[in-house]
Amino acid sequence: MSKVTVHRKAHFNAAHRLFRKDWSDARNYEVFGKCSNPNYHGHNYELIVSLTGEINQETGFVFDLGILRDLIKTEIEDCLDHKNLNIEVEEFQNLNPTAENISVVIYNKLQKHIPNHLDLKITLYETQRNFVSYSGE
Numbered sequence: 001m002s003k004v005t006v007h008r009k010a011h012f013n014a015a016h017r018l019f020r021k022d023w024s025d026a027r028n029y030e031v032f033g034k035c036s037n038p039n040y041h042g043h044n045y046e047l048i049v050s051l052t053g054e055i056n057q058e059t060g061f062v063f064d065l066g067i068l069r070d071l072i073k074t075e076i077e078d079c080l081d082h083k084n085l086n087i088e089v090e091e092f093q094n095l096n097p098t099a100e101n102i103s104v105v106i107y108n109k110l111q112k113h114i115p116n117h118l119d120l121k122i123t124l125y126e127t128q129r130n131f132v133s134y135s136g137e
């Protein structure tokens, strides 16, 4: 049987601030640099959602990309797009909204809607050159 990976790209804009409440502004700046700006700043996040599995012999699909598009819209874009992640998104009330943590949150939101026989992978670009990936390990 042939295992194939299908990908869907998506996009959202969001603001964040990386910091720890228990650290001084100086310490936060030392570790998080400009991303610790107390007045927040935005990123244009590029998201790639990948599903790996065997091709369904009936349909020829690994997974219907139209269904994946709708899932990404309702589970991810509607929750994160044009939001201040620190203030408006429940998952980041006590979690630093780094690209790493955002990728895990996105994975967990999507994973419950993906059939068990498919492997989910999240790739998240915070800038054109900085990106992370997470496969649930």
Ligand code: NI
Pocket: 016, 035, 041, 043
């Ligand atoms: Ni940032």
